Amino acid sequence: MGWHDEFPWRWRFRPAGLARKVCVMSLSELSTLTASLGFTERNDPFKLFAEWMEDAKKSEPNDPDAMSVATVDEDGLPNVRMILLKDFSERGFVFYTNFESQKGHEILATGKAALCFHWKTLRRQVRVRGLVETVSDAEADAYYNSRARDSRIGAWASQQSRPLKARFELETAVAMAAARYALGEVPRPPYWSGFRVRPLSIEFWHDRPFRLHDRVVFRRETPDGEFSKARLYP
Numbered sequence: 001m002g003w004h005d006e007f008p009w010r011w012r013f014r015p016a017g018l019a020r021k022v023c024v025m026s027l028s029e030l031s032t033l034t035a036s037l038g039f040t041e042r043n044d045p046f047k048l049f050a051e052w053m054e055d056a057k058k059s060e061p062n063d064p065d066a067m068s069v070a071t072v073d074e075d076g077l078p079n080v081r082m083i084l085l086k087d088f089s090e091r092g093f094v095f096y097t098n099f100e101s102q103k104g105h106e107i108l109a110t111g112k113a114a115l116c117f118h119w120k121t122l123r124r125q126v127r128v129r130g131l132v133e134t135v136s137d138a139e140a141d142a143y144y145n146s147r148a149r150d151s152r153i154g155a156w157a158s159q160q161s162r163p164l165k166a167r168f169e170l171e172t173a174v175a176m177a178a179a180r181y182a183l184g185e186v187p188r189p190p191y192w193s194g195f196r197v198r199p200l201s202i203e204f205w206h207d208r209p210f211r212l213h214d215r216v217v218f219r220r221e222t223p224d225g226e227f228s229k230a231r232l233y234p
């Protein structure tokens, strides 16, 4: 049995090996847990996601906005990798990348992706499946121009997902891009932009004792439709 089977209680061991159960929960952890327990009654997945993201920003040691992004290749073989969520609204979940990367090709070919957030300290998971659209040039420019200059140079230098002979080759590409854009602004490369996943389903999961977790899923037929809600067995 894992210690989280009895969450929020944790086992502490005395030197003699005898177990003693103590509550080591802070007040803020307790209020987050209490809020979690009522989440299955909620009817607005976007508001619930926004609240869980705010909780994650307070609790996760780093990258609360990190999510896995799943795609499939032309043979239907899945690919998954971590990406940072950069924007979120009722329109969808936005991330930025190189459109000539593996994921770029797969998303542009299928128009579909799935996302998964796991906030370890909160013991929560959110899964999203949806159709993908490209963000507008204005949105992509706004985000690109907010990035550090060296990251903008890096976007020119990296042929993301393609073979690299040696680190030196990348460093040479960085030096050449830095020289090319030594004066003035670094423009956004034409192959670098953002994808917006427009959800067809959003599932919320929260850990409960003895693996009897709570799950609730919101589903709709089209990205503009109304969600219907269902609870799922753990």
Ligand SMILES: Cc1cc2nc3c(=O)[nH]c(=O)nc-3n(C[C@H](O)[C@H](O)[C@H](O)COP(=O)(O)O)c2cc1C
Pocket: 063, 066, 079, 080, 081, 082, 083, 084, 085, 095, 096, 097, 098, 101, 102, 103, 104, 160, 161
């Ligand atoms: C925490 C974390 C965040 C990442 N964020 C991004 C991101 O926002 N955009 C991106 O293109 N790659 C990001 N990466 C790198 C990707 O995981 C991946 O290596 C890269 O995008 C190439 O993926 P692909 O070959 O499947 O296209 C991140 C990696 C980690 C571990």
